[in-house]
Amino acid sequence: MTEECAECGDQIPSGEWHPVATLRDGDGEMDIYDFCSEDCRSSWQADVASDD
């Protein structure tokens, strides 16, 4: 099983360590997002922050 990078869409082997981020969705539940690299997580977090 693999995860997909929420920023660039690359496949991430689920057995390997990778950066993750959590975000509360509209229902108040925490969604977990997986990233292939710290760069992708930083870029994704900047996008989320600018949506507000």
Ligand SMILES: [Zn+2]
């Ligand atoms: Zn990525």
